[in-house]
Amino acid sequence: MNGRRDGLAAVIVAVATAGAVAAGLIGWAAGHYTNGSTTVTVTVAGAASGQGPAGVPTAVAAGAFAFVQFACAQCHGIGGKGGVSPDVPALTSVGKQLTVAQLTRIINHGLGESANPKRPYMPVWGAVISAPQVGELVSYIRAGLPQVPGATPVSVPRKNGAAVAGSALYVRDGCINCHGPNGLGGVPNPQAPDKVIPPLSGARFRKQFNTYAKIADVIRSGSVIGRAPIVSMPHWGGILPEQDVRALVAYLKTLKAA
């Protein structure tokens, strides 16, 4: 993840200095986040004036990409504008109300998970998101969550069967950050009894989660394994539409069984 972020920052600098020559490169980098060809055009326009995309400082721009990568946008809305669920606040004014230390703490430690585990809560991210990435998220929120070209959730192909849609949702909804590519697991959760966030493939998972209902239930209801800094399964009920839960489960069923 760090490599990708650094790579992108490097590409942005390259565009600023080398101009149009690097346009193809940034198109390639942006392609990892979005399918929009408009991204390329807008970014090059920013480069022509000698600035980062749309004149946004690179730390803020990197924060916009992290906001998409870690699916903050799926709960808080694109650009933190809210409107996804009455239980999830917009983030548009919080950058002026809270200090850097307060925002950093909320992202690392989560918020509200013990108050009512039946509702969406702010997940604990400290074990998953690096300190520089959290710093960039805070910069982005404090800058008022400006639009950054290319920082757009991946699009979801809906006409090729549920499993294909589910594989895109697995990235769009940020499952991949905690459960690893293709559900292979391996992401450390040092304070949890298991020490890792569980894989969503393999014999143990298949045995324990052997029905649609069991998998769909844990996606909707999440879990609270323990207090921060333990990472728990976020509560997605009221956030992910039923169709998306179905697609995610269909995708998980295509993963390695042993």
Ligand code: HEC
């Ligand atoms: C699963 C949904 C979900 C995801 C994903 C999520 N949040 Fe939250 N977030 C919440 C909820 C719910 C609250 C409100 C918690 C409360 O007040 O009890 C919240 C609160 C916050 C707050 C405090 C807002 C305030 O007004 O006090 C910040 C800041 C925040 N989230 C940032 C982020 C960032 C950055 C990310 C991505 C790394 C993120 N959130 C991802 C659900 C989510």
Ligand code: HEC
């Ligand atoms: C912030 C990290 C995080 C994110 C993001 C996340 N999960 Fe989880 N998930 C966990 C943790 C931790 C557990 C283990 C919970 C427990 O043991 O009670 C878990 C458990 C699960 C389980 C049950 C597997 C088991 O062995 O307990 C399923 C299924 C699951 N997650 C699916 C998803 C899907 C689908 C998404 C995306 C919509 C997702 N998760 C996003 C952290 C996360």
